[in-house]
Amino acid sequence: MDNMDSDRRNLQLTELEIAKKFVAVCDEHDLRYFMLGGTFLGAVRHKGFIPWDDDMDFGLLREDYDKLLKLCADGQVPFEAHNYFIDQNNLNYRYYFHIEDRKIKVLRTFAQIKEISSVWIDVFPLDGMPNGTLMRMFRKYYILWRRLTYKFSCFSHYVDIKRKGRPFIERALIKVGQIFPVEKIFKLDREIKKLDKALRKYPTQTSNYYANAMSGYKFKEMFRREVFGDGSFYEFEGQKWRGPQDYRTYLTQLYGDYMTPPPESERNQHAIEAIMDS
Numbered sequence: 262m263d264n265m266d267s268d269r270r271n272l273q274l275t276e277l278e279i280a281k282k283f284v285a286v287c288d289e290h291d292l293r294y295f296m297l298g299g300t301f302l303g304a305v306r307h308k309g310f311i312p313w314d315d316d317m318d319f320g321l322l323r324e325d326y327d328k329l330l331k332l333c334a335d336g337q338v339p340f341e342a343h344n345y346f347i348d349q350n351n352l353n354y355r356y357y358f359h360i361e362d363r364k365i366k367v368l369r370t371f372a373q374i375k376e377i378s379s380v381w382i383d384v385f386p387l388d389g390m391p392n393g394t395l396m397r398m399f400r401k402y403y404i405l406w407r408r409l410t411y412k413f414s415c416f417s418h419y420v421d422i423k424r425k426g427r428p429f430i431e432r433a434l435i436k437v438g439q440i441f442p443v444e445k446i447f448k449l450d451r452e453i454k455k456l457d458k459a460l461r462k463y464p465t466q467t468s469n470y471y472a473n474a475m476s477g478y479k480f481k482e483m484f485r486r487e488v489f490g491d492g493s494f495y496e497f498e499g500q501k502w503r504g505p506q507d508y509r510t511y512l513t514q515l516y517g518d519y520m521t522p523p524p525e526s527e528r529n530q531h532a533i534e535a536i537m538d539s
Contacts, residue, residue: 297318397470
């Protein structure tokens with residue numbers, strides 16, 4: 262194992278410990294979490310991390326997501342006792358929150374501005390979408406617009422300009438962000454409020470579709486609620502964690518032939534380097 266592989270594995274193991282605490286808190290407070298994206302693909306295909314991956318993604322239905330934030334605000338979830346901290350919104354320019362381990366620092370090099378931050382796992386809200394086909398289409402495009410203006414509001418710190426395989430329109434929008442002063446036009450606090458209002462419009466209890474609209478997959482990660490269901494448990498690095506119940510539909514929609522790894526040239530990484538213990 263070379264130094265790069267060793268650093269990535271150490272990063273993965275640090276994230277794994279954060280995830281164990283997150284899952285334990287969810288179990289204790291009856292919050293239904295799901296492994297998402299590459300984390301879930303890793304569980305199904307590798308029974309753990311995708312070897313070249315360097316992050317972890319989980320999701321909570323919006324109502325449970327808000328409940329967890331309230332529990333933390335009320336001091337009922339002592340992440341700090343384990344040196345873990347929930348980081349929300351403005352500090353790292355993210356709409357969704359992440360849970361970080363402040364003992365370990367990493368260098369983030371995917372955006373225009375390189376930054377040192379703590380190791381983290383991402384926790385996304387799963388939001389409801391309209392049941393009607395036409396209303397769902399209109400809502401999808403409105404949220405994409407709100408997401409775009411939000412991303413412009415924190416472009417230099419947050420937008421991954423190195424991600425492989427982006428479609429033409431995304432590459433063009435990134436070029437716009439690199440040329441024009443978009444952060445002066447779109448103000449972060451204002452755009453977060455507009456985005457939050459848009460995402461919360463349809464409660465999950467009355468919605469036939471759930472969407473993780475803030476993930477890198479955007480509305481490719483929108484599914485009928487039955488795909489998530491009550492969830493099923495899958496092995497991940499020796500743990501048994503919940504993921505979407507219909508794993509075939511979920512993973513096929515996101516990755517196509519999900520059991521076949523992509524060519525090495527198409528393997529996305531997040532331009533993150535392990536730094537040091539703080």
